[in-house]
Amino acid sequence: MHRSWSTPFVESFEKAFSRVKVDYQKTPFIYLNKWDIVADLYSRMKDLFEIHEVETGRYTIGKDGRWREKRFKSEQISTTPIHTNLGLEKGDKARADISYIDLSSMQFAVTSRFSKKRSTSISSWRFTSGAAISVIKNSEVQYAKRKNNLTGRFSKTYGMKDLEREIMKEIGNLGSWNKSILLLVDDHGLFTKNELEDTFSKKLKPYIMKLYYLSPRSGFFITGKRKVKENE
Numbered sequence: 408m409h410r411s412w413s414t415p416f417v418e419s420f421e422k423a424f425s426r427v428k429v430d431y432q433k434t435p436f437i438y439l440n441k442w443d444i445v446a447d448l449y450s451r452m453k454d455l456f457e458i459h460e461v462e463t464g465r466y467t468i469g470k471d472g473r474w475r476e477k478r479f480k481s482e483q484i485s486t487t488p489i490h491t492n493l494g495l496e497k498g499d500k501a502r503a504d505i506s507y508i509d510l511s512s513m514q515f516a517v518t519s520r521f522s523k524k525r526s527t528s529i530s531s532w533r534f535t536s537g538a539a540i541s542v543i544k545n546s547e548v549q550y551a552k553r554k555n556n557l558t559g560r561f562s563k564t565y566g567m568k569d570l571e572r573e574i575m576k577e578i579g580n581l582g583s584w585n586k587s588i589l590l591l592v593d594d595h596g597l598f599t600k601n602e603l604e605d606t607f608s609k610k611l612k613p614y615i616m617k618l619y620y621l622s623p624r625s626g627f628f629i630t631g632k633r634k635v636k637e638n639e
Contacts, residue, residue, distance in 0.1 A: 431621060510534075
């Protein structure tokens with residue numbers, strides 16, 4: 408069976424997540440901020456670091472800003488499929504903390520010839536197929552609900568509402584990728600699996616998006632719910 412280009416990305420993340428889970432639950436303060444987690448994930452996904460030649464690295468940008476294929480021969484550009492803080496195209500706002508590129512869809516715009524006397528200048532790049540990981544770390548929001556002393560009813564705290572809005576925003580940013588993972592590291596364990604599914608599963612695209620959750624006492628993932636047709 409033919410393996411999808413994104414299969415190594417998914418397998419590598421799952422292995423990294425299982426190791427991060429062990430270390431974090433053993434020593435919760437090992438990650439002081441989000442970027443500690445991003446750096447650790449990136450370093451653990453070493454099996455994706457292999458450098459490849461990019462077959463489509465023969466493009467340049469004309470004065471009108473359009474991409475054109477070069478007519479002269481050029482050496483192939485080599486790069487790795489995994490990167491940090493990357494958008495689908497240079498300059499895009501919707502960026503991911505860790506991205507994995509389908510290099511068969513990668514294109515570079517080269518502004519000078521390859522030669523020993525003159526170095527190559529990469530003006531821009533783009534790719535059409537990519538997978539992404541974004542990380543959210545909650546260390547500030549400690550309480551999910553508050554009790555109204557007059558009515559006795561519980562409602563979400565403002566901090567919890569802000570955290571949920573941040574999660575929704577990140578899910579939206581990841582929506583343009585072919586495969587995506589949102590990792591929520593919650594120092595205070597505010598969510599259960601049922602609560603996460605009730606709040607976010609309908610926003611996750613089925614089959615291509617997952618939300619992983621990690622707290623000092625639990626670790627799991629949820630996926631998007633497929634829409635069921637009325638006649639099914």
